[in-house]
Amino acid sequence: METKYLKYILIFWVMVSTSACEEMLDTEVKSSITGQNYWKTENDFVPYLFSIYARNRTMVADNMIRVGEERGELWEEGYNNRFQFWDQNLTPGTTYDWTTFYGTIGHCNLLLEQIESFGFTNQSLKNRVKAETLALRANTYFFLARVWGDVPIVLNSVEDEDTPLYPRSPVAEVFNQINSDISESLELFPENGYQDKYRFSKPAVYALQTDVKMWTASVLGGGNPDFEAAINAIQQVEASGVILLDDYGSIFDTDKNAEIILSIYCDRYEYTSGRINEAFLRFDTSNGADNVAELPIRLAAQQAYAVGPRLLELFEDFPTDKRISRTYIPELYDGVPRKYWANKYRGTEYSDDRTPDSDIIAYRLSGLLLLKAEAYLAMDDLENARIELNRVRTRAGLPDVTETDKTLLGMEILNERGRELFHEGKRWLDLRRAHSSGLINVYEFIPNLIGKTTPLYWPVHTNVLIKNDLLTDPEYQ
Amino acid sequence: MKKTKQNLRQLIMFILFLMVPFVTVWGQTKIKVKGTVYDENDALLPGVSVVVEGKSIGTVTDFDGDFSLEVLDSDILIFSYLGFVTKSVPVKGQSIMTIKLMTDFQQLDDVVVIGYGTQSRAKVTSSISKVGDSELKNIPSVSPAQALQGKMAGVSVPVLSGQPGENPNIVIRGGTTYSPYATTETGGGRQASDPLYVIDGVFRSIGDVNPDDIESIQVMKDAASTAIYGARGANGVIIVTTKTGNSGLGPKITFGYQHGIETQARNFEYLSARQYIETFRPAKLRGIDNYDPQVFLQSAGSTGVPTFNNPGEYGQFKFTTASLSNLVDVEGQPYVDNLLAKGWETMPDPIDASTTLIFKDSHYQDVVWNTANTSNYNLGVNGGSESIDYNVSLGYVNQGGVFLGTNYERFSGLANIGLKVNDRLKLNLNTTYLWNDNQNSESTQNDITRGARIPPLNRLYNDDGLPNLGESNNPRNRLHQLYYQDYNRNTNQFVVRLSADYSILEGLSYRPSVSLNTNLYTRMDFEKFFPEQSSPRSKYQRIDDRKQLMTDHVFQYDKNVGNKHHFMALAGFNFTRNKLFRVIGTSQRSATDIITTITGDPVSTTLPGGVISPNMNASSLFDEEKSASYFGQFSYDLSAKYLFSASIRRDGFSNFAPENQWALFPSVSAGWVVSKEGFWNVDWMNNLKVRSSWGETGLSNLSISDTYGQYSATTYATNSAIYRNNLPNPNLLWETTSAFDVGIDAGLFGNRLNIVLDYYNKLTSNRLASLPLPGETGFSSIKYNVGSLRNSGVELEVGGFIVDSPDFSWHSNFTFAYNKSEVTKLPENTRDNNRIGGGFAYDPKMGEEVEVGGFAEGERPGGLWAWKSNGIFATDEEAAASPIKDLMAIGALLNEPRHGGDVDWADLNGDNVIDGKDIVFMGYRTPDKIGGFQNTIRYKSFSLRINMDYAMGHIINNGSLARGLGQGRSYNEGAPVEAIGNDIWREQGDVGKKYPRIAFGDWDVGRRNHLRFLGSLTGYSDTGLSSSYGVDNSIYYSKGDFLAFREVSLSYNFPVKWCKILNVSNIVLNGGVYNIGYMTAYDGYNPEVYTGYDGGAYPRPRQFTFGAKLTF
16 A cells, blocks of 8 residues: 555544534434424414423322312222321321422413513414413412412523522412412403313303402402402303203213313323222222122222212212212122212223223313302302202202201202212312301311311422422421 | 655654654664573463564564564563563574563553553553453353452442343442432432443443453543543543454464353242231231221232132132132032142131132242253454454353343354554454343333232133233233233344554554444334233334444654653544434234234224324434544653653533533643662562552533423323423533542562552532422422532452462452542532431430431431331230320321331330431441452362452341331232241230231331331432332341352363364363352342342342363
């Protein structure tokens, strides 16, 4: 070989390989989206909104029992206890860590910040995305306020590690924020009706507003103005065309039916609910039951929660109530019930196995009618309270209530909510309102609270407290 | 041509003008020297390198140890051969030489790789350990890494899994992270501190290198040796050199076969089916935990006795327990008689003697654990001529696993070819290929930790002959899994590297290289149809195509001034690009079991409610990373007495933001060979070198999403959805480890005994780790430069001949290393010592609550805390008398009385409740003292090796036992023999027991006497164990200190005359036992766990090997 060529090759090689060091480290990014290449077109906003719905679904599905009902009186332990709060033994180590809920709020904040200055060719799309995002944020804060009371209000998205520490704001301020998000959302919706019942719509935001106002009216002492606002909001919902279905069972078996105002999408291939699974039975424990074919049985069910005697008592006087068969089901051996199990969200039985894929109902008309009855009662309008209550009872095949004593009628409404809405994530919150309005004392009413002083709000998690020294939790010192 | 050469030389000389004083040797006459080289036993030594000092003239001795060379009378010949002391002989008129080389087991003078160059061992000023191929001969593992256990001080090689083909993680000098060994048995929580592996100049993994191909493995521990690898060297560098050919030798053909037998080193001892029923049915009946005993006695769990109503039901039920009369009623007497004939047993129900139970003991442990066989073949050809040398080899290994259905197969090939183009240019081509097939357990936790200890009452086969599923898809009957699953994982790896060594002029060389490392990983998984599948006929197919392109350019200049001053300067450049292209396809619900690949049928399924769900899914990923570096190295020594070396490297990595991409890593080192001084006249210490080094190295362990943030995809109501799931941090900087090392190398009694002692101090700052964020941000953490970690320690290696005579020798090597790890700095927060994580505990000594756990400045990472047992209540009365309320039991039992057999927990702060504050410090997950002891005893042609290694200073939680006695999930765990042993509370009045009463669903429905977890009960992070297979309960903790008897092996060299008769040049027979056992206080399966707990992972087998190696 000619050495001179070697020399040229050498020089060439050295030049090529050591030049252009800046470009040398440029890489092609094909498989990831970063903050640098997102938020570039109008089409980037709707997918982001859907991701917040996906998070909202996890929050609702995980908590409809945990926060909505465990601390109430209607459940008892199944064969494989998975309760976290049922025994009212709440500690900073076993409570919720609120990071995931603030994650949802953070996503709302980021979307709202990005959309503010972004010019849309389709203004109504922009308004709708904003309206739904505000509703999701209000909904999340409402959840936080009911679990912890005073919570930090965070309205800016996080950009880096340099984040301010927020103290807990008084619960009233949290509700100011919720109310303002709801009002803004209601103004922004382009239409009055529903586009998709899996998403917030104007009627669904009114339903949320009802829930919020009922809470602030009772628990925070908002009184009549809030009750009036709630009644007004319910009237707006009713005007949207929702009706009471004749067949109670089909409310849970038919997705997005005419009674539903807002529901959470679940499906075998997209999302199944662990909480529903926990109320299912397993074949190996129940295969000897007389009615094994009717039981909600699944291979990997947790059989963690069973129906408690207090629910049965609610139905005791009304054996012909049409709701019974779709509320609970006994596990029978030689005709004798061993335990009773929830029977509302039965999932779907496929050829291979049952799957907990029932949509989860956030708001439906009968729940709102009972809230309306509760509001009228609070404002001493017993006549209207009875009318609304009886609308729900008629569908269930129960006789009209004629009660004229305010307290007794209040108990009728509370009991009716228990019968109508069991397993729908409402009971503990109903009892909280009834406790605040003086109808009941939860420390006497709920078996697991008798003799205890457990606060009604949840403790803040150790992990959360430890990372922010502005946070305190005086109730759980 | 000659003219051109001279022109070139003059040109470059001109460029380097005054730097190079001319030394010329014109005009002397050449003479021819012939000679023969022998070893100390007068055996001929072929392949010895003979070079003229300071020149590129040389040769190699032939088969008969002969050489001949044309030299000048003033030349000095240097004879070197690996494993022998290099010898310099002046020619001085000799024309026939007889040279004798002395064995140098200490290899003090062997050549070591220092970054991009090589250096004589004697001149090295940094900390480098090396093992030669003798340590890698006949090893029973497919990975060379396992053979390093205990052999080099400060190099930790815990083998956590005995799965065939498994690769241990090597951690050098404590690594640079909080948890270099993982915190769960499945590898979770591991913050990698892996060294950089450089295999024949290519960055790749060590696990897939055939140990038979390896010439040497060298570990560079301090920054002075690793700084030249800058960006990647912070955790040390391991350099593997494969065997090359010998020029001037005829072909040498070697063939080796080794057979291995693998057995379980320790048996998992569980109750028999009968004992299980006898133990658990009465325990359940006691009913003091929060469940309905009737439900459990009748139907739930493995010892329930369900009522069967229909014929055929029993024959496919997952447990075999039934009431004899019920079974006769439903299936008839002949059916039952048939069962009894096939091994079914009967016994009276321990809780109701009027009922007879029928059951079958599945002897499940004997089903899933086996004796396995390993075959290992190696064939190689090695040789060369004047201008070419080559080494080609093929290897095939098929390693069986002791756990049913596990296996590892590998086929590998290697070709190293050196080509001497002319006097100045040498080309080297290194190529390796490997294919492997991994039949490993799908998931250690599901298949082994949980799945291998299901109770012996589980049905193995249904009446129709097909395997029974077991409790559920997880854990599952292993026979069912193997029957239905067809899982294939293969790797195809091809590495090719072309390098050149071009001598531009005397002393100046240019060494470029280019390499391509392609790695194709494929997965083809299919599961045949069975009724309980959640997605029927699920198919998963995947291809990962990885390509690493690497190029190096190194200029090196060596210069001697006179006989005293030796200079070496080196400058170079490296560029590395890694690409990954991944395609994954999945499908389900196709029509048949015949086609196991994806066919696209059916396209979709309509679900109830009208939702159409697709049955096929595909995804792909492309990722690219680039790094580039400029480096320089300089070394100088004066008469090999005063040594100095320095290096500098500038590194760039693509995943940092542009302004932070580049960083500079310097190092300096110096040494003084005291024994070469004139004043040194210590007879017994003939060699003494003191050396010291300091340097900085980096780590760039981050992804592009850490710098720029990441948005990910999900779905809601079948709409595609996108969200931000990772916060950006464009301010991330290179992690830097600055390390100081001081060491002494001493040779005693004529180098018969060698001592190497080192002290090091490494400070890793700007650690690339996760910084926890306040919960209100909605993110749990962000990638951040989180504070500093210090690892400091001492290392000792002592090696030498205890006996050294021609017929009998005994060589020993002992290593010891102590490492201290300490968090020195953390980002400012409002807590004491800027603690991250952890919680509060009461300290009885100080009489106050203190913060413990997590990570804090001034503390060693990896501490573990647990609730402390004061003993077991002997009776119900004794338990009832205790005023203490245990808040950690399940809520429903809080107001219930405690019982005999429950744990009397220590109430440290005397507040009469047991909560998160009543925890005590147990110890640390990882050992701080490690080492080993190797012996090679040679008698004539026999060679015996006895190797041991040890680790001290760690604790282990016997989580496996806790799960067995506590039966966490009330269904699926077989009980260990301890359940009926002497240490467990069994009845009222049992005093002084260690273990509490056996429990069913201890965690779900019980007192949590066995199973209690700090993380989920108190929210304290990084304070207790991180897996539910280890428990934060003092009862199950013990020291993990162990001495492992690793190897006893014998090899025998056939006498030369026998070989001659057989017409082979050499035959070696070998046999050995590996992983013989441990001396340890730990009573569980494996003391070699550095995760803090032993949940029962894949046990390391005991291996017996025997084999032969023939050389032609």
